[in-house]
Amino acid sequence: MTALFHSAPSLREEQLPGGAHTSLILRKGQILRLTDIEGGANVSMMMLNPHEKSERLNLPDTLKGQHTARLTTGHCFYSDMGRVLAAIVADSCGWHDPFGGVLNAEETRDRYGSGPYQALRNGFYRNGVDNLLVEMGKWDLGLEDLLMVVNFFSKVTVDEQGRFAFSVDNSRAGDFIELYAPMDVLLVLTALQHPQDPATDYLPKPVQLSWYQADDRQRVSEAMITRGENQRAFDNTQLFAL
Secondary structure, eight states: OOOOOOOOOOOOEEEEEETTTTEEOTTTTTEEEESSBBOOOOOEEEEOTSSSTEEEEEHHHHHHHHSSSSOOTOEEBTTTTOOEEEEEEESSSBBBBBSSOOOHHHHHHHHHHHHHHHHHGGGGOOOOOOOOOOHHTTTTTGGOOOOOOEEEEEEEEEEETHHHHHHHHSOBOEEEEEEEOSSSSSEEOEEEEEEETOOOOHHHOEEEEEEEEEEEEHHHHHOSSSSSHHHHHHHHHHOOOO
């Protein structure tokens, strides 16, 4: 489903290079579009309440409450307080991974080899844990606050024996996903290869970030209510975000 709930022009545009990281507050009523520029991108993202950062994304509740093991249009991201931090309101890709996490420095070195700053300067090999921690530090968060992440643009299936399988061609150039914020939400993200991507070359892909104002909050809110659990979580959100 790729129905849009905003009109051009965008409020802001920013390109996140492959390997880079950023963080931002997506304001209540705004939509953030992430676009895979080249194909094969992966964006690992944390979500928190910027006004009370002890409230964070709860992926187990997100999956259990919506009876799914993948994320796409119509799915909400629940916090550990039973509210909706964000919702997917448009998605041309169709499958986003909630299981894979990110690599740390040692795992990145084992996978791709040594890529030190001294030799590669700004092209040095970055890892997901350190990238997220750099951004978290800007919001007075530390290692103890490191959370589960959603890996956008990546598809990981599970067989009957519980084994994961990464789909190499899940996202193509131009694929996008749009996140709507029914409350202010702090997003911490990095553009690095998925931990289960079988590629052995360090080649993280860039993504485009585009901000929009939702044209009709009522209509976009209704698109989130794909099941009863979402309605209850959204009701909790409305009470908090009056």
